[in-house]
Amino acid sequence: MKKILALLLALCMVFALAACGEPAATESQAPADDAPASEAPADDGAASGDKVIKIGVFEPQSGDNGAGGKQEILGMQYAHSLTPTVEIGGETYNVELVYADNGSTTDKAPTAAAELVSKDVSLVLGSYGSSVAMAGGPVFDEAGLAAIGVTCTNPQITAGNDYYFRICFLDNFQAQVLVNFAKDKFSAQKAYCLGELGNEYDQGLIAFFEQNFDGEVIKDSFPTNTSDFSTYLTKAVAEDVDVIFCPVSIAYATQIVKLAASMDLDIPLLGSDTLDSNMVLEAAQGSNVQLYVSTFYQEGGSPEFDDGIKAWLNEDSTAMTNNGGNDTIAAVTAMGYDAYYVALEALKAAGSTDKAAVKAALPDVTYTGVSGSIAFDEQGDAIRDTAYIKTADTANNAWTLETVQTVE
DSSP: OHHHHHHHHHHHHHHHHHHHTOOOOOGGGSOTTTSOSSOOOSOOOOOTTOEEEEEEEEEOSSSTTHHHHHHHHHHHHHHHHHOOEEEETTEEEEEEEEEEEOTTSTTTHHHHHHHHHHTTOSEEEOOSSHHHHHHHHHHHHHHTOOEEESSOOOGGGTTTOTTEEESSOOHHHHHHHHHHHHHHHHOOOEEEEEEETTOHHHHHHHHHHHHHOSSEEEEEEEOTTOOOOHHHHHHHHHTTOSEEEOOOOHHHHHHHHHHHHHTTOOSOEEEOGGGOSHHHHHHHTTSOOOEEEEESOOTTSOHHHHHHHHHHHHTOHHHHHHTTSSOOOOHHHHHHHHHHHHHHHHHHHHTSSOHHHHHHHGGGOOEEETTEEEOBOTTSOBOOOEEEEEEEETTTTEEEEEEEEEOO
16 A cells, blocks of 8 residues: 555656646747737747746837837847846846737726736836826836836836836936927027827927927827828918927827928927837938937947847848838837846846845846946936937938937
8 A cells, every 4th residue: 555655646746847847938939919019039949947037018019109119129029039048046047028018008008017917027128108108107016016118208107106117318308408409400499399189298298398498389289099280280380480399109200290291391390209210200201301309329329239130120021010111220129129138137136036126126227238328316217318319311211310419
């Protein structure tokens, strides 16, 4: 009888060990529903029994900001392809990127945030778009899960939320940069500002622009799903303004730029970081539109990064599609790349996959990336003092560096 019991016990131990050795899904193994529009390389080298650390990706892959979200994700995926593992507490972990589409809307964002919490990620990256970051932030806060904002620039994101950090400059800084540029470049005394009604990002930037602009400001807001902007641009012309400031989503920006081109508008268009997109650039192609945008990175800032990601994009047709059909590097892609490495630094500093340990380590993390030096202040905001101003070379369909702008 003792021999039979011993045999049964041994068999139970074998089955238990087999169950414990089942590998967790890596990015390339994730179910189709969880994968972003751009797939990762087919094999990232994970083997049975390997340890896995999960990083949540809280980004829009649909809706008005879907194009920008996909480009931000591309930077994370490229970084992951180069560095798919991280050393935590003396052990090597495979990094799994876990995706949740926040849909570019404040009503979908909390659900997407809760989805990442339920999947036991150790920290979160995202989002592109301030409104969704503000909507998802309380979910991360309540769960004790740290999030690293990539290009969400509204100051309210980190205000009152100890769990939200970010690596980008803020809207009050960005607005001041654009005001200074408008004065320096165009001696602007009268500005027309246009944004989406109820959009925290648009309206916040316009408010900061107005606060800093020493001159007359005329403001208008358009309803969601507007498709005809002729009334607004015609008004700007009639008011004889010196510049037009429109910090809107890519979807609206392409429409506004195309209309400006068809009108042969000779008033300079100023845009925020959301307009730094291949799609917006193509909308101005072959026209006389004067388009200037503030942004986080300009091609040429890191030749090694530029060459590497261009080669990676050209090897993956899906990635190329999600980049707008060409290999022009969006600033948000560079920021997504840097955010991934900041996340790895936080994990290494924590020495643990525990989300509380990761959050505790984040305030002291520093990293020098392709977009510059990254560190956090007491609020969790990035310490930044410089922005790039790009202009659209409409003849060659390319962004060119206009100036590097600072705030005194």
